[in-house]
Amino acid sequence: MNKTEAWIHAFRLRTLPLALSSIFLGSFLAFAAHSFSLKIxxxxxxxxxxxQILSNLANDLGDSISGADNQERVGPERAVQSGLISKKEMKGMLIVFVLLSFSSGLWLLYEGMQLINLNQGIIMLVIGLLAIGAAINYTVGKNPYGYSGFGDLFVFLFFGLTGVLGTYFLHTGNLSGSLFLPAISLGLLSVGVLNLNNMRDVENDAKTGKITLVVKMGSSNAKRYHFALLTIAMILPFLYTIFNWVSVFQLLFLLSFPFIVRNIMRVFANKNPRDLDPELKRLALSTLLFSLTFGLGLVL
Structure with missing residues (x-):
């Protein structure tokens, strides 16, 4: 594997569809409200x-430094741990993506300022800076929150509430209470993906001191937690649809449910945590499918 291939591998492109699900859903909701901006x-x-790439690179570096990435780890090979990319090179690339994230986010905020006031703009700027900090501090720093069981909370906040509601707000300049329902739903599905990752890695995480929620609660309770996450995520879209009923097309999101239910069944049937790796991709794609079908149902 040459250096270019190593960097592409380190970017972990398979994680991007899940990250984009919130942007798609927030934009569909804005389009349905007749306030969509292509620039936004x-x-x-x-x-x-x-x-997301910044987070992936930081995770690669942080887990390598802590020892969480080792020969016993399941999943894709990590760039720093394998020696394909040095720690110095990874730190340099982190700086590049911090600058890219900040510049793009600042431009995004500039475009959104047409519909929001200065105070709201400052709040959005702070949220953006927190997002950059959260992307890095998941596994990097003196007290990475991913090592103390707070990863689920941050994924819920940034992949769900911030991603969906923030995108909608920049498109429209306003928010309504019912929008929290699909935003929470997407956040719970995203947490489900992280929970699968942590169930897969539970043995190695426990050995290396990475105290995820799964390590704290144990695999059996993690399965029940997974069931709760995905079940609530499937209930909330119905509530939103009831409160905002327009046409039968709004039930299009039901197409994603068989895949989500199948994921729950496979998790409960699982005996070997390492065999959960394929389920991460399946649930991530199911989440993207939910985002697209829910959104399309609003605009058809």
Missing amino acids: FILATLTTLFL
């Missing part, structure tokens, strides 16, 4: 891509 959509997409 493109810039939000770019900013999210940069933030």
Whole structure:
């Protein structure tokens, strides 16, 4: 594997569809409200891509430094741990993606300022800076939150509430209470993906001191937690649809449910945590499918 291939591998492109799900859903909701901006959509997409790659690179570096990435780890090979990319090179690339994320986010905020006031703009700027910090501090720093069981909370906040509601707000300049329902739903599905990752890695994480929620609660309770996450995520879209009923097309999101239910069944049937790796991709794609079908149902 040459250096270019190593960097592409380190970017972990398979994680990007899940990250973009919130941007797609927030933009569909804005389009349905007759307030869609192509510039906002493109810039939000770019900013999210940069933030996700930043998070992936930081995770690669942080897990290598802590020892969480080792020969016993399941999943894709990590660039720093394998020696394909040095720690110095990875730190340099982190700086590049911090600058890309900040620049793109600042441009996004500039475009959104047409519909929001200065105070709201400052709040959005702070949220953007927190997103950059969260992308890095998941596994990097003196007290990475991913090592103390807070990863689920941050994924919920940034992949769900911030991603969906923030995108909608920049498109429209306003928010309504019912929008929290699909945003929470997407956040819970995203947490489900992280929970699968942590269930897969539970043995190695426990050995290396990475105290995820799964390590704290144990695999059996993690399965029940997974069931709760995905079940609530499937209930909330019905509530939103009831409160905002227009046409039968709004039930299009039901097409994603068989895949989500199948994921729950496979998790409960699982005996070997290492065999959960394929389920990460399946649930991530199911989440993207939910985002697209829910959104399309609003605009058809």
